[in-house]
Amino acid sequence: MGVIALRMLFGDRAKYLGLIFGVAFSTLLIAQQGGLFVGLMLRTAAVIADAQEVDIWVMDPQARYLDTVRAMRPTELPRVRGVDGVAWAVPLYKATVPLKTLDGRIENTMMLGVDDATLIGATSRFVMGTLEDLRKPDGIAIDRAGYQRLWPGEPLRLGRELELNDSRAVIVAITDASAAFTANIIMYAPFSRATAYSPQGRNSVSFILARAAAGHTPDAVAAAISAQTGLQALSAANFRWKTIKFFLQNTGIPISFGVVIVLGVVVGVAIVGLTFNIFVAENLRQYGALKAMGLSNLSLVGLVMLQATVVGAVGYGIVLGIAAMFFRFATQGELRGFYLPWWIAAGVAGLTLLIMLLATVGSLRRVVVLDPAIVFRS
Amino acid sequence: MEFAISCRDVFKTFGTGERAARALRGVSLDVRPGEMTLLVGPSGCGKTTLISAIAAMLTPDSGAIEVFGQNVAKMSIGARTMFRRRTVGFVFQQFNLLPALTATENASLPLRIAGRSAAEANRAAAILLERLGLADHLDRYPDQLSGGQQQRVAIARGLVHAPRLLVCDEPTASLDAANGQAAMAIMRETAVQADRTVIVVTHDDRIYHFADRIAHMDDGRVIDVVAQERVQHQEHAA
Secondary structure (H helix, E strand, C coil), X not given: CHHHHHHHHHHCHHHHHHHHHHHHHHHHHHHHHHHHHHHHHHHCCHHHHHCCCCCEEXXXXXXXXXXXXXCECCCHHHHHHCCCCEEEEEEEEEEEEEEEECCCCEEEEEEEEECCCCCCCCCCCEEECXXXXXHCCCEEEEEHHHHHHHCXXXXXXXXXXXXXXXXXXXXXXXXXXXXXXXXXXXXXXXXXXHHHHCCCCXXXXXXXXXXXXXXXXXXXXXXXXXXHHCCEEEEXXXXXXXXXXXXXXXXXXXXXXXXXXXXXXXXXXXXXXXXXXXXXHHCHHHHHHHHHCCCCHHHHHHHHHHHHHHHHHHHHHHHHHHHHHHHHHHCCCCCCXXXXXXXXXXXXXXXXXXXXXXXXXXXXHXXXXXXXXXXXXX | CCCCEEEEEEEEEECCHHHCEEEEEEEEEEECCCCEEEEECCCCCCHHHHHHHHCCCCCXXXXXXXECCEEHHHCCXXXXXXXXXXXXXXXXXXXXXXXCXXXXXXXXXXXXXXXXXXXXXXXXXXXXXXXXXXXXXXXXXXXXXXXXXXXXXXXXXXXXXXCCEEEEECCCCCXXXXXXXXXXXXXXXXXXXXXXXXXXXXXXXXXXXXCCEEEEEECCEEEEEEEHHHHHHHHHHC
C-alpha cells in the first residue's frame, strides 16, 4: 500500500509541491539561522581553536573571556613553567593595532604575538608562506580574508609592505585563520616584534599558553597552575566554552537567532499543517473508500505517515543541499564563519520531524475518526 | 430457507435531543442468496443507513443483522474491518476511484488491501476489466475514462476479490440512461451468482427489471418486498 500512498501524494502535484515548499522554507530558515548562530558563536573563540597544540590557557584571574585581556607580568611565565605536569609554557600577546597600507587604507588588526623561539600559538593553516617565515625581518602573517579586504580583487602576493602603528611590516605569509567575532584582520608576528607594534607598551603577556605533560590531563594541570600561581588557568576546551558562554549570556544574539528558529518552526507547522490538512481533507473520500474496502485504521495512519515522511524527507534533503551549497559559497571569500556541522544537520532533521508530527496530528485524527460510510454520501 | 442477510428490529438514531434523526425505526428484512435485491424509497427513508449497517460500516443502536451467519451488529471495529475486507464489495454512486491510479490499479485495490502482491492483484483485475469490455483501457487514469467506463472499473473493483456480498449505492445515478442500463446489465451478468448476494440502493425505476426482489422503504422501515414476478406484472399493468 506504500506505493499507492506515494502515488496519491505525487498525483496531486500542486499540493505536493506546496508541501515541499512549506517544509523547505521553514527548514531553510532553521538550518541557515542555526548555522549562522553556531558559526558566529564559534568565531568568538576562533583564536583558541586555531592554537591547536595548546592544552591550557593561563590568564589574569579577572579575565572573563578571550577579549578581556589584562596584561600579566613576564615573571608569571617561569612560575607556570615550574608547575608539576606542565610540559611547556609560552607567552602570547594579543592587542588591537592600527594598520595603514601604503595607499592610505586604514584598518584595525588583531595582532597575535607568538613565542619568539617556538612560534607556538599561531594557526597551522597557511595559504602562502610558512610559520618559519615570521622570523624574517619585519615579517608578519596576515589572514586571507584580511588581505582581500585591504586589497580587494587583487591576487594574493607576499612581500607587500604596510605600517603597523607607524612601524614597517612586511607580509611574509598568508594564513587561513578562522574568522574572529570582531571581524578584525588577524595578524601573527613573533612576540617581541608584536609588542613593539603595540601602543600598549612592552613586556605585556596577555596569555600564557601551556601543554600538559604526558600522563597529565589538561584540567588537572590547569587546576594545579591556578592553585600554585593564583592565576586563572583553563583547559583550551573550557576556555573556549567560557568565551562562547560570555557572548551567549551578555549579548542578544541567542535570543535574536532563537526567535527566528522558533518562527521557522511555527511557519513550518502552519504552512505544512494547513496544506497537509487540505491535502487530507480533499482526499478524505479516497481514504474513506479504502477504509470501506477493509483497510484498517493502523494501515491508514501508516499511509498518511508515509506521505508526511516523504514530504519531510524531500523538503529536508533539498534544504540541506541548498544550505550546504550556500555555506560552501559563502565561506569562499570574506564571508567566513558559516557553519553546518553534522549535529546542526541532525538538529534540523529533528525539528523537521517535529514540524511534520505537529502538522500531521490533526490530519491523522481526521483519518482515524473518518466514517467509512462517507463514501455513500453524494 | 437460510437467508444471506437477515435484519431484525434494527434501530438507528443520529444525534440526540431535539436534533435527533431516527434513520431506522425497526427495520426487518430478509435477503436471499444468489439474488439481486433493490432497496428503493424516497430520500431520507433510511436506505443508505441500512446498507451501511449491513456492510458493517456502522453499528445500529439495537436489533440484529446477520450476514452469512455473522451478526455484524455485535462486531468490534477490527472484526468489522476484516469482515468488509473479506466479504463485502462496494460500488459507489460517485465511483470513488483514486485519480492517481490506473484502471487496473484501481480495480486491484481490494486484493492489495487483502495483502496480495501488486503483480497478482493487477493480473486478476485486468482479467475482470477485460470481461467488462475495458481491455483497451487498462492503463488509463480515471480522468481519461468516460462515466460509463469509470463505473465498469468500479464494478470490477467491487468484484475482484470475489466477495459474497456486493453493495451498490445508486450505481446509475451518475450515468445517462444507456450507460445506466449497460452498467446494470453487466452487474446482473457478472455479479449475481449462486453464492453471492447483491443489494442495490436506487432511485432509478428504469433499472427495476434487473432485480429479483425490490424492497420498499419509507420512514425508516421496510414496508414491502416485491418479487420479480410481481414487478413484471405491475409493469405490464402500468
